[in-house]
């Protein structure tokens with residue numbers, strides 16, 4: 001947890017690591033990465049529901065190379081996220097359509113939503 005925080009702070013300061021670059025392009029997305037396929041990639045997933053501070057990080061080894069950056073920039077940027085999507089779903093996180101990003105298992109379960117929070 002300490003390492004994760006220092007990493008994020010460094011990215012926010014310099015904006016030069018892979019996670020920072022992807023974040024600029026995919027604004028509003030709550031999934032960021034450190035590292036590039038092929039190889040081990042660390043993922044940082046934060047709940048995008050207002051008021052929720054749930055966040056997790058995990059590592060996946062991605063064997064496939066991303067598409068060429070010049071011909072498929074979006075595919076290049078989304079390569080790692082795409083590979084992680086099934087894993088994220090398995091953990092109970094839900095992608096909210098419309099640019100809201102990912103919600104954690106607690107927020108994506110209707111029974112756990114507080115009516116007052118939904119009006120914010």
Ligand SMILES: [Zn+2]
Pocket residue numbers: 047048049052053054103104105106107108
């Ligand atoms: Zn949440």
